[in-house]
Amino acid sequence: MTLLKVKPLGAIGEVGRSAVLLEAEGKRILLDYGIKLRPKQSPLYPPEVEDVDAVLLTHAHLDHSGALPLLFRGKNSPKVYGLDITRDFVELLLYDSIKVAKKRGYTIGYGPQEIKKLMKNYRPIEYGVPFKIGPVEVIPFDSGHIPGSTMFYVRTNGTSLLYTGDFKLRNTRLSRGAERDLPEVDLLITECTYSQREHPSRKGQEKLLREVVRDTINRGGLAIIAGFAIARLNEIAMILSSGGIKNLYLDGMARAGTEILLSYPHRLRDDKEFEFSLRNLRMVGNWKFRESIIRRPSIVLTTSGMLEGGPVYFYLEKRREDPVSSLTLTGYQIEGTEGRRLLQEGEIYIDGERRTIEMRVNQLDFSSHVGRSGLFEFIRAVEPKQVIPIHGEETEKFGEEVQELVGVDVISPSLEEEITVSG
Ligand SMILES: [Zn+2]
């Protein structure tokens, strides 16, 4: 009896374009529908899908949500299920994508109209509260990646699957680690971004961050901290605030991200600690303010995380030749980004102009993904009958390792290959 069909539309051997099509009992359900962002080029899209009934959205990052508006062209209007806070983050990021596309001169196939229609069809769900799409039962669980991020448990006719989206097992300052108390799973579709790497200890990274910032200020420099707009820079603000480091400035899209976090205190691991960090944080919204900040030793938290644009360029231009100032990158720098170029070559291109950077440059790891040993730990705890690894550059290699070390059956499908799952 054919119960459940699964077809990956992206994220095979790559980080990006997370999109899986499920077919069960005549329902067509998408697990995420994301794009692959490419430095200096238009994004890569997953294949078009017709007659989608519903989308289960794990979180707002564009590699999971960026293609959603395409589902709302013409008369189509599938329901999109996700957490309340995810809705606000998605809206922010999708409108920003239109701006970015215009600025860089490529088309993205949708406009504000499609985003509005998507928002109208968004259905907020709650962790641990089951809901149904026709006869298909769905239970959302916290995935611990960013506030609101979700893993989806899907069950139909006695066959079940768990789609992790992006997840993290350990607590961060903003989020609790992923839910461990899960029902029995036949098929586990798991991310494996860091399947070949462990993260350094969080405590150690926090200590290093505070040291770099204190040292920069003591020497009279500007401490620039670059990070993603959604959650990451707030995590950094909490680390610095809890270490007694005061007077932080927040610039770029992270300001809007902060407003959203503030509207959903119940989505945060510790809303008091978050609010404490806000008391220490001033929002930077205009050029006059920016000019005044760089006149004295200051700490600026700003976008973009991989130096692909945003107000970080302003601060870099002003202080790049100043050896007592510092730039701290707080996450992984993808191949082809200016952040990666800086780490490898010591220079970057700002608006086409080559710029050498003489300030101190540090890279720290505040990843919100599970590391290698955590992936194995999770798979062992879930005890699925089968595993499909996605969302990693080494999906196939990791699959072989899981098969060998955990002894579970692994399927490594190629792109758009349909897999039939039975209970
Ligand atoms: Zn993510």
Ligand SMILES: [Zn+2]
């Ligand atoms: Zn992702």
